[in-house]
Amino acid sequence: MxxxxxxxxxxxxxxxxxxxxxxxxxxxxxxxxxxxxxxxxxxxxxxxxxxxxxxxxxxxxxxxxxxxxxxxxxxxxxxxxxxxxxxxxxxxxxxxxxxxxxxxxxxxxxxxxxxxxxxxxxxxVLGMPGFTGWYGLTQLGRPKAGETLVVAAATGPVGSMVGQMAKARGLRTVAIAGGADKCALALEKFGFDAAIDHHAHENASSLRKAIAEAAPKGIDIYFENVGGKVFEAVLPLMNTFGRIPVCGMISGYNAGALGGGAVAEGPDRLPVLWRSILVKQMSVNGFIISNHYDEYPTFLKEVAPLVATGQLAYxxxxxxxxxxxxxxxxxxxxxxxxxxxxxxxx
Structure with a gap:
């Protein structure tokens, strides 16, 4: 050795x-x-x-x-x-x-x-990313059969867990992914009902139209892990009493941390966000998964058998x-x- x-x-x-x-x-x-x-x-x-x-x-x-x-x-x-x-x-x-x-x-x-x-x-799938998806959806998303869920980075370990868990609970699932190949994976491997290539849309307005077509009844749960133009596209489509679990904002990570809660330069969209949360009575929950490992045994008990039998893809x-x-x-x-x-x- x-x-x-x-x-x-x-x-x-x-x-x-x-x-x-x-x-x-x-x-x-x-x-x-x-x-x-x-x-x-x-x-x-x-x-x-x-x-x-x-x-x-x-x-x-x-x-x-x-x-x-x-x-x-x-x-x-x-x-x-x-x-x-x-x-x-x-x-x-x-x-x-x-x-x-x-x-x-x-x-x-x-x-x-x-x-x-x-x-x-x-x-x-059975580690931190899978647990993040499971916890955010089940505990904060509070899914109900017949609702519509949207998740970005849908072929990643968090997004694919969210989509499959939501589908199993009877929701319509809409994937947002980067590229045609990833969209095909979302549909064929992870069983999403619809998949949208955000690379094919230059701005939030164009992306919003595509999402609206895939989610004709609006969005009940948006699992937030990307931010940026995806969030801008999704927000106006959220239904009353919608839920937004927030586990990450990868689109802005390379811009560096905004220490101390500072606000980035650019147009102030905060009033629009707060008004949307108010008038639609939405629940927006940020969470750090390391604070919730008391629920990990429950996650493992539910998900490990699904992985072992191939019922849950990764x-x-x-x-x-x-x-x-x-x-x-x-x-x-x-x-x-x-x-x-x-x-x-x-």
Missing amino acids: SDTMQQMTLAARPVGAPKDSDFALVEKPLPIPAEGEVLVRLHAFSLDPYMRGRMDDAKSYAAPVPIGGVMEAGGVGEVIASQSPHFTVGDMAFGMFGWASHGCLPANQMRKLDDTLPTSTALG LEDIVEGLENAPRAFMGLLEGRNIGKQIVKLT
């Missing part, structure tokens, strides 16, 4: 979109687990849009990655050394190990994985090699991935 490990660290804070020089691949001595700790050799780790916010030195719900610090990520791998009775060598485990070849954490910060399912599912976009993680992450922020973005370590 090698006595060194590799980590991808934050070399500089990005201005706009991240670039290669914002990251640095470093080699360090392999840690020795202390009492209660477990050492894992990673097989794969997750890339997620929220990581862009961690690169900014701005006030948020979580501390930023320090310069020289390891990029944050959930990972899965094999236990190779353990000082905890809860894990033995050979166990497969999940933990927030970061962009790295190995990770060492206290056992109480890790989760042993079900070896009957592919370990990668703990990063996507899609993974695999890139190999820790050194290729930065480029894959940049592509993720631009929507170039198809499915859950995962870095596989060889």
Whole structure:
């Protein structure tokens, strides 16, 4: 066994979109687990849009990655050394190990994985993204049969979970995705009733007309994970008592964080938003999924059997090699991935 490990660290804070020089691949001595700790050799780790916010030195719900610090990520791998009775060598485990070849954490910060399912599912469909979609829809979207749901980034791990869960509950489901291929996936793989290519619409007005045709009875639930022109297009189509769970705004992540609640420059659309919320009596709920892991066992109990039997579809976009993680992450922020973005370590 090698006595060194590799980590991808934050070399500089990005201005706009991240670039290669914002990251640095470093080699360090392999840690020795202390009492209660477990050492894992990673097989794969997750890339997620929220990581862009961690690169900014701005006030948020979580501390930023320090310069020289390891990029944050959930990972899965094999236990190779353990000082905890809860894990033995050979166990497969999940933990927030970061962009790295190995990770060492206290056992109480890790989760042993079900070896009957592919370990990668703990990063996507049965991990944080899938749980985000399930929680936002079931707890905040409050779906009812016969209603209409719209979700953007519909072929991603969050959007595809939202669409399939809503469809199973008897809703009409409308996907918004970037490109004809993703729209085809939304229809054929994830079972959406309609799919709209936002790349085919230059502005919110044009996109709104397409959405209105796909949702002739209006929109009861808009699952917000993108923002930008999609949100502008959707808002006027929301029905009275509509619900908008908000888990992300990926369209603006590369603009940098608006620390301290500052408002971006440009036209002030806030009065229109507030009036819409008032007169349509809508519920708009922002949520950070890490605050809701008490519901994770319920999610796993419902969704894991659906994944195991193939009743719930998922899609993974695999890139190999820790050194290729930065480029894959940049592509993720631009929507170039198809499915859950995962870095596989060889």
